[in-house]
Amino acid sequence: MSTENKKEIVLSGIRSTGNLHLGNYYGALSKFVKMQDDYDCLFFIADLHALTTNPDPEALHANVKSILAEYLAAGLDPDKATIFVQSDIPEISEMYLLLNMHVGIGELMRTASFKDKARKALGLSGSTDDNDAAFEHQIIGAETNKRVNAGLLTYPTLMAVDILIQKANKVPVGKDQLQHLELTRRFARRFNSFYGVDLFPEPESFDFGGKPVKVPGLDGSGKMGKSEGNCIYLIDDEKVLRKKVMRAVTDQGPTEPNSPVSEPIANLFALLELTSTPEVVQQFRDAYADCSIRYGDLKKQLAEDILKVTTPIRERVNDILADDEYLRKVLASGAEKARERAAKTLAEVRQIMGIRKF
Numbered sequence: 222m223s224t225e226n227k228k229e230i231v232l233s234g235i236r237s238t239g240n241l242h243l244g245n246y247y248g249a250l251s252k253f254v255k256m257q258d259d260y261d262c263l264f265f266i267a268d269l270h271a272l273t274t275n276p277d278p279e280a281l282h283a284n285v286k287s288i289l290a291e292y293l294a295a296g297l298d299p300d301k302a303t304i305f306v307q308s309d310i311p312e313i314s315e316m317y318l319l320l321n322m323h324v325g326i327g328e329l330m331r332t333a334s335f336k337d338k339a340r341k342a343l344g345l346s347g348s349t350d351d352n353d354a355a356f357e358h359q360i361i362g363a364e365t366n367k368r369v370n371a372g373l374l375t376y377p378t379l380m381a382v383d384i385l386i387q388k389a390n391k392v393p394v395g396k397d398q399l400q401h402l403e404l405t406r407r408f409a410r411r412f413n414s415f416y417g418v419d420l421f422p423e424p425e426s427f428d429f430g431g432k433p434v435k436v437p438g439l440d441g442s443g444k445m446g447k448s449e450g451n452c453i454y455l456i457d458d459e460k461v462l463r464k465k466v467m468r469a470v471t472d473q474g475p476t477e478p479n480s481p482v483s484e485p486i487a488n489l490f491a492l493l494e495l496t497s498t499p500e501v502v503q504q505f506r507d508a509y510a511d512c513s514i515r516y517g518d519l520k521k522q523l524a525e526d527i528l529k530v531t532t533p534i535r536e537r538v539n540d541i542l543a544d545d546e547y548l549r550k551v552l553a554s555g556a557e558k559a560r561e562r563a564a565k566t567l568a569e570v571r572q573i574m575g576i577r578k579f
């Protein structure tokens with residue numbers, strides 16, 4: 222084996238469901254860019270995962286292109302990292318079928334993201350727990366003609382395959398993906414031990430020594446997400462971005478020194494911590510503590526600091542989008558590299574599972 226391939230393998234992806242927002246950026250893309258110099262990196266566009274929420278075919282297609290352009294505009298370099306589209310690697314689909322034979326329906330049904338999305342698909346509100354028989358009844362479809370597609374259930378299998386087929390060691394993702402990563406490790410261990418092999422490493426999440434982040438939304442609660450409608454997009458122009466930030470939910474303001482911080486304000490501080498300098502953050506924390514804070518000032522500062530991050534990306538993206546030939550070249554070369562490695566792993570998996578030639 223050659224020694225140049227000894228760098229740890231990093232893999233991660235983002236679904237092609239729309240433009241990238243600050244959650245995608247701080248949870249994933251900014252880390253991709255930082256990691257590409259030091260690791261053997263593969264970054265992809267998860268169009269098969271995007272299919273689980275049944276996007277319009279034209280939108281799916283357009284979103285693959287826009288995410289690719291945003292990857293490149295944010296600084297991903299195809300000379301350093303392998304950049305590809307998930308569906309360009311048919312080996313992933315085959316291994317997804319094979320790995321599903323070792324995955325339990327129950328463990329998939331207990332996944333938080335499945336329960337969330339299934340509830341949305343069924344038009345249910347409120348929360349459920351693992352033993353909610355009524356929820357399971359609904360999923361089986363006994364009382365409704367609404368459908369929870371099987372792709373949504375097996376989403377974690379497909380994600381595990383993305384990672385395992387490249388034998389990745391490190392997976393830079395946001396906090397919401399940790400449960401999927403835990404399942405990936407479990408599936409890797411299970412496969413290795415069932416067949417008595419040492420094929421798959423157990424991948425770990427990666428955040429430069431810190432904990433994976435959860436970027437909050439501007440609506441006072443929860444995380445920033447496309448389906449939550451509370452996003453700041455990397456390509457938002459200055460006016461739109463400032464308006465969104467200035468409209469962020471706040472509270473009445475502290476009336477006593479050192480008051481506890483409410484969720485909407487904690488969220489603004491969390492965003493400030495991601496985008497501003499420690500000095501600026503401390504200045505506003507002190508102002509909160511002595512009740513002199515003016516939320517309008519905090520928001521103005523936040524908008525300025527977010528714009529420092531997003532403006533260079535926004536300014537590059539249109540030129541990249543216009544260069545179809547370049548985009549095709551990037552993806553063709555990425556697919557070739559990713560496929561070669563995936564094909565090797567798939568051949569090993571087939572052999573191990575007993576799918577062999579006579």
Ligand code: TYM
Pocket residue numbers: 232233234235236237243244245246247248249267270379380381383384392393394395396397398401434435436437444445446
């Ligand atoms: P997706 O498209 O939902 O999210 C892509 C990445 O963005 C991160 N993210 C956030 N991080 C912090 N705060 C937020 N508010 C926020 N919103 C999104 C997600 O954690 C993720 O890192 N299932 C994956 C796609 C995928 C994948 C993989 C990732 C498919 N196969 C293999 C890694 C390895 C997903 O969440 O996509």
